[in-house]
Each structure stands twice: as structure tokens, then as C-alpha cells.
Amino acid sequence: MNLKKLFLLIISSLVLIGGVVTYNFYSKIYKPNTIKKGFLYITTNSNFSEVENLISPFLKNIKSFIWVSNKKKYPTNIKPGKYLVTKGLSNNELINLLRSGKQTPVKLAFNNQDNLKKLAGRISTQIEADSINLYNSFNDASFLAKEGFTKKTALAMYLPNTYEVYWNITPNKLRAKLLVEYRKFWNKTRLAKTKELGLTPIKVITLASIVQKETASIAERPKVARLYLNRLQHKWPLQADPTIIFAIKEKGNTANTVIKRVLTKDLEINSPYNTYKNLGLPPGPIGMPDLSSINAVLNPANHDYFYMCASTFHIGEHEFSKTLAQHNRNAIKYQKWLSKQGINR
Template identity: 35%
Template sequence: MKKVLFVFGLVIVVVGIVLLWGFFGPATSFRDKVYYLEIPTGSTYGQVLEKVSKDNVVKYPSLFDFLAKRLNYPDKIKAGRYAIHHNTNLLNIIRKLRNGAQEPVNLVINKLRTKEDFAGMAGRKFESDSIRFLRFLNSNDSLLPYGLDSNTVLCGVLPDTYTFFWNTSPQIVMNKILENYKSFWTSERKDKATEMGLTPVQVSTLASIVDEETNNRNEKGNIASVYLNRLKKGMRLGADPTVKFALRDFSLKRIYHKHLLVESPYNTYRVTGLPPGPICTPQKQTIDAVLNAPSTNYLFFVAKPGFTGAHAFAADYQEHLKLAREYQQFLDSLAKNPKAEETGH
């Protein structure tokens, strides 16, 4: 009898050790350093358990189920994106899920050219898909409090890093981004825009054109002055990047006369004044470059030969033609078929 009790007790001890090791020892089944477990809004415990098992998150789903139920996790399912690190034990995994300790999502916005670009990027980052984000971007009622509409909404999407949770709704995501836009437009910046006879949206739209013209910070002010001078004189802006936007072909390296035929309110070779909205997300520093543009008599500019990123500026059209021919000759010397004629700014 004593031998039976000893064996029985030994079995209990072994089982206890196994269970303790199962609960507190390394429990993950994946090889990567981290696995991101995404639990959609409205998920049931059964769906979570199925995902944990199907995706090989843990070695022993039955032990996960056993411990989860004793920690009341089935009644405390929280949607989100959770970082499960390699060799984490079951107790810590379940506690993280039960407490809703999500991994933050950084939405890094640099240059985006269209609403579809933004919606696609956001749809890959969040639980909501791109269609839901695009729906918000096209909702004039949602954008009205920010002084924006479906054409100008990208004026409010300033390049920056924004932190959210994976299951944050499109409305909350956009509200945070647009509040940043409102904060950026201080009274001082608004006053400068007013003195120029422009609204914040118009300044941002012009800044988007400047951003597409150059990455050279030192020249943004001068390029802005060219377009400001043209606006004052009632001249067409004649900005090549607006033609690319109108064509939705951002791969174009040279703009030819055939491209200028496109019928679009964004084609500033055919329409006078600013386009109805930005052609990319304007950088803060470029908006400031527009607001603080130097007073010049420049009306034209063209890239200098050599792909240095520098531009030559001119107040006289004949001087501009001379500079433009020099640049065209440089391009033609590199091109295989230099027959087509390129336009100047």
C-alpha cells in the first residue's frame, strides 16, 4: 500500500512539475523573436483560442485554455495587436492579453501624393481597411471642423510620426492627425498667410508644389517666391509637378508638350491660380518657407545641368530661355532620343 501511495504521490509531483513548467517555462512555438497577435474587435474567446492554436503561437493550446479559464480571460477579451516575444511563458502571455497591453503602432508619414496613398498605408497599419479610411477622407462633413474638404484634406496630413493602437478607428486616427495640423497653424502663421493674401490651405497647397519641385531646403524660399510672384501678376503657375499629378503618373522625368494637353483643374499650365488641393503632403518646413519667402523679382527657374538639385532663377523670360536651353542640351546629351521638346518652368 505504501508503495502505491509513493508511486501515486510521485506521479502527482511529476504532473505538478510538468504543469508548472508549462505555465512558467518558455511557451511559445514560433521561431521569430516576436509574433504579433492581432485580435479583431468583437472576437470571442473561441476565436482567440483557435488563432493561438492555428498560428502556432504557443506549444500547448490546451494548457493555454486551462490557464486562461482560471484567470477569467474568456470574459475579458480585448481587441488589439499584441507583441508576443519568443520564449514568453503562458502566464505572462495571458496576463498581457487580459490586461489589453497592446503594442503601439507608429504611423510614419513622409511624402504621400494622393488620398489613396494615405488610405492604403493606413489600411496596412490598422485593423480598419483602406476603404474605411478613404471614406473618412472623402467625407466633407467630417472634415468641415478643420476647414478642409475632400480636395484639400492632405493639407492637414502633415509629415510626422503619430502613435496609436492597432484597433483605433479611422475617425480617431484622422482627428489626431488633423489636430496636429490645427496646432501647427498658430496665430503667427495665420497672420503671415493673411498678409500674403492667402489662406492656410492655399499656403499648404503651394508648399506641396514647392516640395515636389525640390528637396533643396536652401532653395525652397526662392522657388516659393517665383510662384507667389506669378500669382500676384495673374500668371499661370506652369508647375510641372501639377501635370504629373493631373496625369497620375509620378514616374515622368521630363514633361513634354503632349503632357500639357491633359484636362484637369490640377494642370497649372492650362488653369490660372492654385490647384484645388495639394499635390502631396506638405512638409512643415516648406510651409514655413512659403510663409517666409524672400522678396524677389524672380518669375522663372530651371534646374541647373549636372543633377545637383540646384536651380537657376531669372526675372526675364529671355534669360530663362537661355538657361532652359542649357539644361535641355544637358538632358539631350544623356538621352537616347533627344527629339522631343521639353517645357520650362
């Protein structure tokens, strides 16, 4: 073989090898590698080994992902969060997504939580933070005092709704965001209505929580709200059975007990939540009212009823009356109905 042919052979081999190396290099970086669509949840303080395990089911070739990750220094730049991985992403596109921290927001939703522990538990199923850390943040005494709440009124700050947050939001940052939403809710219009009623935002929510527990009928809530406002304005005790049920559960640490009937002896319970013995509103909400109950208090019906009793004709609603005599007749009828149904507690 002459030198010319040898030279051409060497050049051809080098070109071929270079082409193969270039193709492999290109494939590792730019060729599609994700095989399915789904969410990737990278927890706070995850290391690269943990990310490998999480992302492996999404990939055709994990080794190429590791190689490109090292080249792009991703192992030292891991950002926690919820990421949407789509099918057909290259390693370069996937790593750029993860390095950027461009998460898919979570639609955080909650309602009808009776206390901060239940609220923390509900939220913990939707974001990274656990219920203990959330509860401790929500119940932090220094935060509550600074923002004008107490441990008994703290639940009033959390308005049931859907909020857009990042999955790895910290408890304190979530708390701050929900406080901002609370302040926004109490705009000039709502504050003016609150002042007209002689209440404060926390007292409105406290009364709304009683209205919520009293009736499941959204249409009836403005009527129930007005009845309680009539009692407050005339300095009558509210005599709201839901507050008695709350007091029983609080005293007995039986939060999950279902109480369908309030007994005469229950009305003597020694508790600031006993609205048969104490005038005015209880110290704080007895649950989380939804917006319909809050709006019912801010926009109550116009009537002069002072009494109500659960209806035996329209289950879930009430019979309203202006006189004690009429109310007593309704109450006797209802107690007989309860006994007939076998409801003793």
C-alpha cells in the first residue's frame, strides 16, 4: 500500500470515528430520552442519587442522563419542586427544566376544616410540608400576636378557597401568603358592612362559623345570620346548639365524635363556648365557615325573628318564630321527632 492510500485510509478512519463520537455526543444531549408524561416531585435537600431514582422510570437511558447532568453540573444545582415531565424530551431539555426551577404550581384547596390540626392535615396532602410543621407554623404564638390573632381565633385567618402555590412552599411562606389573601378579602366594602353590624372581621367569621354549623342550606343562612344578629343587638344569649357541641368536644377531647342531639344537661357545661350561659360571641370560630356563611353575616336577611328550631318537615332547615310560646311548640315537636327516630345523642 502506497503512502497516499494509507493517508486516505487514516483520514477516512478518523472521519468515521469522529462521526461516531459526534453522533454519540449529540444523541446523549439532544436525542429524545423521556418515554412518558408525568409529575416529578423532588423533595427539599435531595441529592443526585435520589433524583436518579425518581427520574429513572421516565427515561429510556439513565446513563446518558447522568452523563449530561454531570457535564451541565446539575448534581450541584438541584432545585426541589414539582416538575411536569413530558414525553420526548432530550436530556438537555430535561436538565434545563430541572435546573431552572420552573415548577408546575399546585392548586391548593381546603374548606370545612374544624380546627388548625385538621387544616394542617388537609394541606399536607397537597404540598411537601408535613402536617406537624404546618400546624406549628399556624399555631405560632408570636406570629398570631403580631397579626392580631390568638390561638382561639387563628382559624379565622384561613379562608376556604383554591390557591396557587409551589409544591415545596415552606409552612411560613404559605402562612404569609394566606394572610395576604385574608387581608385582601377584607376590603373597604366588607369592612364597612362589618362596622355597620358592630363587629370585627374575626367576629364576623366567628358568627359565620355558627351559621355554617347551624344550617347546611345556603339559601337559609342569611335568615339564620339575621336571627343571631337580632339576639346580639338586643343583648340576648345566642343559645346556639353548635357552640354547645363544640364545647362538649373540646372538654372531652372527642373531636371526631358525632353529636346529633343536645341534651338539657349539656346546656350547663362550663365553657366560654356555652352561648346559653354567656352573652355575646364565643372566643373564636367553632369551625371554618365557607364564603356563603361569611356573606350571609355581612348581608343578612331582613326579619325580626328571635327563635328557631330544626324543622321536622323540611329536614336540614328551620322553623322560625317571634315568640317563645311558638318556639316552645316547635321545640317539643322536634324533640318528639328525634325520639321517634331513635336519636338519643
